[in-house]
Amino acid sequence: MLFLxxxxxxxxxxxxxxxxxxxxxxxxxxPSRADYDRATIDAxxxxxxxxxxxxxxxxxxxxxxxxxxxxxxxVYVHGSAASRMVRTLAxxxxxxxxxxxxxxxxxxxxxxxxSMNYRSVVVxxxxxxxxxxxxxxxxxxxFTERLVPGRWDEVRPPTRQELKGTQVLALALDEASxxxxxxxxxxxxxxxxxxxxxxxxxxxxxxxxxxxxxxLRPGIxxxxxxxxxxxxxxxxxx
Amino acid sequence: MLFLxxxxxxxxxxxxxxxxxxxxxxxxxxPSRADYDRATIDAxxxxxxxxxxxxxxxxxxxxxxxxxxxxxxxVYVHGSAASRMVRTLAxxxxxxxxxxxxxxxxxxxxxxxxSMNYRSVVVxxxxxxxxxxxxxxxxxxxFTERLVPGRWDEVRPPTRQELKGTQVLALALDEASxxxxxxxxxxxxxxxxxxxxxxxxxxxxxxxxxxxxxxLRPGIxxxxxxxxxxxxxxxxxx
Numbered sequence: 001m002l003f004l005x006x007x008x009x010x011x012x013x014x015x016x017x018x019x020x021x022x023x024x025x026x027x028x029x030x031p032s033r034a035d036y037d038r039a040t041i042d043a044x045x046x047x048x049x050x051x052x053x054x055x056x057x058x059x060x061x062x063x064x065x066x067x068x069x070x071x072x073x074x075v076y077v078h079g080s081a082a083s084r085m086v087r088t089l090a091x092x093x094x095x096x097x098x099x100x101x102x103x104x105x106x107x108x109x110x111x112x113x114x115s116m117n118y119r120s121v122v123v124x125x126x127x128x129x130x131x132x133x134x135x136x137x138x139x140x141x142x143f144t145e146r147l148v149p150g151r152w153d154e155v156r157p158p159t160r161q162e163l164k165g166t167q168v169l170a171l172a173l174d175e176a177s178x179x180x181x182x183x184x185x186x187x188x189x190x191x192x193x194x195x196x197x198x199x200x201x202x203x204x205x206x207x208x209x210x211x212x213x214x215x216l217r218p219g220i221x222x223x224x225x226x227x228x229x230x231x232x233x234x235x236x237x238x
Numbered sequence: 239m240l241f242l243x244x245x246x247x248x249x250x251x252x253x254x255x256x257x258x259x260x261x262x263x264x265x266x267x268x269p270s271r272a273d274y275d276r277a278t279i280d281a282x283x284x285x286x287x288x289x290x291x292x293x294x295x296x297x298x299x300x301x302x303x304x305x306x307x308x309x310x311x312x313v314y315v316h317g318s319a320a321s322r323m324v325r326t327l328a329x330x331x332x333x334x335x336x337x338x339x340x341x342x343x344x345x346x347x348x349x350x351x352x353s354m355n356y357r358s359v360v361v362x363x364x365x366x367x368x369x370x371x372x373x374x375x376x377x378x379x380x381f382t383e384r385l386v387p388g389r390w391d392e393v394r395p396p397t398r399q400e401l402k403g404t405q406v407l408a409l410a411l412d413e414a415s416x417x418x419x420x421x422x423x424x425x426x427x428x429x430x431x432x433x434x435x436x437x438x439x440x441x442x443x444x445x446x447x448x449x450x451x452x453x454l455r456p457g458i459x460x461x462x463x464x465x466x467x468x469x470x471x472x473x474x475x476x
Binding site for chain 1: 294356396440451458
């Protein structure tokens with residue numbers, strides 16, 4: 001059973017860390033699937049729509065789904081200024097941010113070799129509370145723009161009060177690793193003689209047709225940003 | 239900005255926990271979206287194809303994507319018997335297992351009220367190493383069956399050696415909470431007068447057409463389990 005995916009923290013192997021940014025960020029299970037290349041890491045972070053953010057309080061870990069947005073060498077998350085999560089992370093509590101994309105079910109000839117195709121990134125580190133107004137506003141803009149490019153300029157910008165209630169945290173990509181599994185099942189040689197269908201069922205997060213809000217005023221045209229983005233997505237999917 | 243999703247650990251509110259199974263499992267941000275009903279929790283766990291498992295070692299949390307499978311009141315995960323994660327969790331280290339389903343991008347008239355539609359479950363607790371052969375084999379069967387029902391009986395079962403190398407961990411659902419956001423944007427009253435398109439872009443993890451393994455022997459028909467499951471999925475999607 002190889003369903004356990006990105007495993008950076010596992011039993012030490014005799015193989016030395018190659019280009020892992022730190023010993024603890026090194027992928028130890030199935031290290032051949034590891035990738036410390038920033039282009040790979042950035043592409044996964046930029047495609048994923050949700051991150052899972054881990055931090056411990058009194059020894060109990062919490063894993064919270066949240067939107068993230070990368071800008072250069074940092075990945076931003078945000079939350080209510082009143083939240084314990086924001087205060088905990090801003091105090092320098094170690095954190096782990098993980099983004100996972102599912103690409104396929106891998107159906108092997110044996111139960112044991114069933115697997116998933118996926119791309120994942122694990123970022124370790126301590127978050128920094130973003131204090132400067134310019135960086136904070138830039139991050140908030142990114143959260144919107146990464147979902148629908150062009151959207152920020154269509155909508156009402158945040159008021160001072162809204163900005164005041166929102167905190168942004170930045171996690172540096174110094175200790176990041178990617179792990180990728182692609183391709184078909186890897187069966188035992190002798191299992192290829194079995195009369196068992198094997199292959200991959202592709203998986204992808206698809207967007208549907210935009211649904212107008214029920215309180216949308218008559219005569220308001222569909223958003224150029226949403227339309228343009230939908231058309232781009234269609235071309236990508238085609 | 240309301241992009242921070244399932245937030246069970248947040249500033250204490252004056253509102254008492256209603257039906258949360260424990261104070262620390264109580265959803266504190268946007269508690270109106272919380273749901274402690276087991277039917278809701280089970281449905282989310284059963285639909286999600288990946289869980290994010292959190293545990294801390296020497297104060298550093300790790301969040302690892304992994305397949306999970308629910309059976310009654312427990313959720314199983316598994317890993318190599320040699321892995322540090324398995325040994326860490328088997329030793330009783332507190333864990334958190336989170337499953338998140340993305341259902342839509344919520345595009346509001348203001349940047350601040352952009353959000354996501356989602357369903358998530360957070361399970362807190364200590365994992366138990368599954369020792370009995372029957373329970374362990376049953377769990378391994380579940381990992382395969384939950385992806386493609388009927389698949390287990392089509393494939394070569396695990397050998398004694400394969401079983402020996404795989405450990406299964408069980409996490410009880412005693413401290414679980416669900417959080418769900420549905421529907422359109424919730425804008426400020428005055429923002430409804432703006433000339434801004436608002437609505438929801440649905441999201442769903444879709445499966446594509448099964449792709450046969452390149453080493454598939456000629457004459458092997460597509461798997462009944464894969465075919466049947468694909469047809470069911472088509473009907474669900476239609």
